[in-house]
Each structure stands twice: as structure tokens, then as C-alpha cells.
Amino acid sequence: MVVAILLFVVSLLAVGEFLLFGALAEAYRDLRQIRENAGLVDKPTPVDMGGLQNKLASTCGLAPELDSVVQAVVVYLDRRCGTCRMIVDSLSGGLPRGMWLVLVLSAKEEGPGWLAETGLDQRNDLGRRVMFMSADEMQHHLGTVLTPLAIEVENGRLTRAVTIPSVRQFYAMVPMAVSLSTPSHQKVTSQ
Amino acid sequence: MGPSAYLLAGPAVAGSLALGWSGLEKIRNRAPLEAAVTALGMPPASASVAAIVVPALELGTVAVLVAGLPAGLASALFGVLGVTFAFAGLRSLLTGRSIACACFGASQRKLGWPQLIALPLWLFAAWSALHLPSTTMTGRLAALACALVLGTALRAVSALRLGLEARRDRRAFAGGA
Numbered sequence: 001m002v003v004a005i006l007l008f009v010v011s012l013l014a015v016g017e018f019l020l021f022g023a024l025a026e027a028y029r030d031l032r033q034i035r036e037n038a039g040l041v042d043k044p045t046p047v048d049m050g051g052l053q054n055k056l057a058s059t060c061g062l063a064p065e066l067d068s069v070v071q072a073v074v075v076y077l078d079r080r081c082g083t084c085r086m087i088v089d090s091l092s093g094g095l096p097r098g099m100w101l102v103l104v105l106s107a108k109e110e111g112p113g114w115l116a117e118t119g120l121d122q123r124n125d126l127g128r129r130v131m132f133m134s135a136d137e138m139q140h141h142l143g144t145v146l147t148p149l150a151i152e153v154e155n156g157r158l159t160r161a162v163t164i165p166s167v168r169q170f171y172a173m174v175p176m177a178v179s180l181s182t183p184s185h186q187k188v189t190s191q
Numbered sequence: 192m193g194p195s196a197y198l199l200a201g202p203a204v205a206g207s208l209a210l211g212w213s214g215l216e217k218i219r220n221r222a223p224l225e226a227a228v229t230a231l232g233m234p235p236a237s238a239s240v241a242a243i244v245v246p247a248l249e250l251g252t253v254a255v256l257v258a259g260l261p262a263g264l265a266s267a268l269f270g271v272l273g274v275t276f277a278f279a280g281l282r283s284l285l286t287g288r289s290i291a292c293a294c295f296g297a298s299q300r301k302l303g304w305p306q307l308i309a310l311p312l313w314l315f316a317a318w319s320a321l322h323l324p325s326t327t328m329t330g331r332l333a334a335l336a337c338a339l340v341l342g343t344a345l346r347a348v349s350a351l352r353l354g355l356e357a358r359r360d361r362r363a364f365a366g367g368a
Contacts, residue, residue: 007332014340028357
């Protein structure tokens with residue numbers, strides 16, 4: 001009899017928990033729906049490249065070195081944009097391999113200050129991958145001033161553009177760099 | 192109890208698990224069922240009544256099995272519910288409207304052929320309920336408790352997964368822990 005009562009009580013408790021978890025799941029789904037309607041879902045949005053598709057990187061105001069790069073991602077960041085500032089703060093002096101930054105300036109004097117914030121030195125390899133561009137130049141080359149914006153470069157040509165809604169998506173875009181060049185080959189070539 | 196007895200009991204047990212989950216979801220949130228009944232062309236007052244009667248019958252079926260009441264009652268309930276669901280599916284197909292199925296709460300699934308196809312399964316469960324082996328009340332309560340705990344665990348997993356997703360989104364946008 002006691003066992004039966006205990007089992008009944010356990011069943012009642014389980015029913016209560018079932019209903020509570022069901023309500024919780026529904027609340028999270030409602031939250032997601034609200035975020036989707038408000039455009040607050042952490043998902044990159046494709047951007048129509050129009051006439052820029054497959055254009056050489058250097059023709060779009062980017063560094064000429066990008067024309068010979070097999071795979072890279074160029075990220076446009078504007079100091080006035082909150083997400084851009086969060087991305088810059090997350091760098092801490094380290095720029096993932098394959099990522100190139102374009103810091104969009106409203107005034108040229110901002111350049112050194114921005115660079116100092118990234119912790120990067122333009123004289124070394126990492127800093128080499130940081131470019132400056134004014135908002136007018138970005139408008140001229142891309143037809144828009146949209147940040148944070150990521151443009152994928154393959155074999156020197158612009159292939160795909162997406163928005164970057166968060167720091168997480170920035171790091172998710174880091175290309176996987178695969179090289180066939182062995183250390184011994186590099187030594188011979190450098191000679 | 193031999194293996195054949197377990198096999199005979201299978202459809203009734205499976206059916207009662209489905210009805211239990213379905214009934215609990217419907218009492219937690221009556222809106223999807225009310226919307227489905229209204230979309231089928233029933234008056235709103237009937238929709239409110241249906242939103243109470245249908246889950247009551249579903250949970251009542253489970254209660255009848257656990258309480259060990261006459262097998263004919265559980266069998267009749269399986270049959271009535273199966274025919275009701277099939278009728279809803281048929282009416283949905285005849286009206287040509289796309290009506291969301293409220294079988295297990297709010298969902299994207301539509302009423303129609305699945306309910307008609309499931310009718311033989313419900314009738315099989317009704318037949319199976321007439322051939323359940325005799326068990327003790329404690330045994331049946333134990334089975335009920337285990338099923339409910341397992342169902343709650345499954346529910347918890349989906350809720351926690353949604354919660355983790357929401358937290359990742361929040362941290363991605365707003366930062367913090």
C-alpha cells in the first residue's frame with residue numbers, strides 16, 4: 001500500500017515537472033520567434049554582391065597582395081558600430097590567419113588610434129593585414145557602407161559577402177588554411 | 192507472463208503513452224486544439240468544450256488502464272479517440288484547408304492523411320487493450336511512474352537545448368556570462 005502511494009506521488013510530481021518543462025520549452029520558442037521578427041538572430045545574412053562578384057580584390061580598394069591569395073576573408077569594421085567594437089576588442093593583438101581587416105574611418109586621424117586598439121602593428125605580418133578606408137571610399141568601391149561586413153576572397157577574387165551579427169560569427173568565418181608547401185620546399189625557395 | 196503476452200500488450204501500452212503525452216500537452220496549452228477545432232468549422236463554443244473533453248478522454252484512457260477498470264472501457268476509449276482523430280483528418284482533407292495538427296500541442300504538422308493512416312493502429316490498440324495480461328495495481332503504478340519520469344526527462348532535454356541556444360544567442364549579441 002505504501003509503495004503504491006509513493007508511486008502515485010512520484011507520478012504526480014513527474015506530471016508537474018512535465019508540464020513545467022513543456023511551458024519552459026514553449027517560452028524559449030516564443031523568445032526565438034520574437035528575436036527572428038526583430039532581426040536579432042545570430043545568423044549571417046547574405047549580401048548581394050551585384051557587379052562585384054568575381055572582381056579582383058585590388059580593384060575594390062583592397063590591398064594588392066589579396067590578388068594572389070588563395071583564400072581569405074576581408075572584414076569591414078566601423079568604429080561607430082557596436083558589434084565592430086566588440087570584434088576589435090576580442091582580437092587582443094591577434095588576427096586569425098586568413099582574416100584581413102578594413103577599418104572604416106570617418107576621419108584619417110582615427111587610423112592610428114584604431115590600430116592601437118587592435119593591438120596590431122602594421123609593420124609586422126599581422127598588421128600587414130589591416131587596411132584603412134574612409135566611409136566615402138567604401139561607398140565608392142562597394143556601393144554601400146555596411147558593417148560589420150565580411151567578403152570572402154578566393155584566388156584573388158571576391159566571391160561571397162555576408163553580414164556579421166556577432167563576435168562568434170566573426171570567428172566562425174576564419175578560413176581553414178591548407179598549404180601544400182613543405183618546410184623543406186620553403187627553405188629552397190627562400191634561397 | 193510469457194513473451195506473447197508482452198507482444199499483445201504492446202499496442203495498448205504504446206497507445207497509452209501517446210495519449211498520455213498528448214493529453215498533458217493539451218491541458219498545458221488548450222489554444223492549439225481550440226484553433227484546430229475552429230478551423231475545422233466547429234463553432235467556438237464547441238471548440239472550448241472539445242479542448243476540455245479530448246484531453247480528458249486521452250488521460251482518462253490512461254487512468255482506466257492504470258486503475259485496472261474493465262478492459263472493454265479502455266478499448267472503447269481507444270476506438271472513440273482513434274475515430275475522432277481520423278474524422279478530424281478526413282474533414283481537414285475535405286475542406287482543403289491547411290490546419291495545424293494539435294495532436295501533441297502546437298506544431299507545424301498538418302491534419303490529414305496521418306490521422307487516417309493511424310486509425311488502424313488505434314483500433315489495434317483497442318483490440319490489444321482487451322488482451323492485456325492481469326497485473327497488480329502496484330505494477331501498473333510503477334509502469335506509469337517510469338513512463339512519466341522518462342517522458343519528463345525527454346521534455347527536459349528539449350527545453351534545456353532550447354535554453355542553451357537562447358543563451359548562446361544572447362551572449363553573441365550582448366556579451367557577458
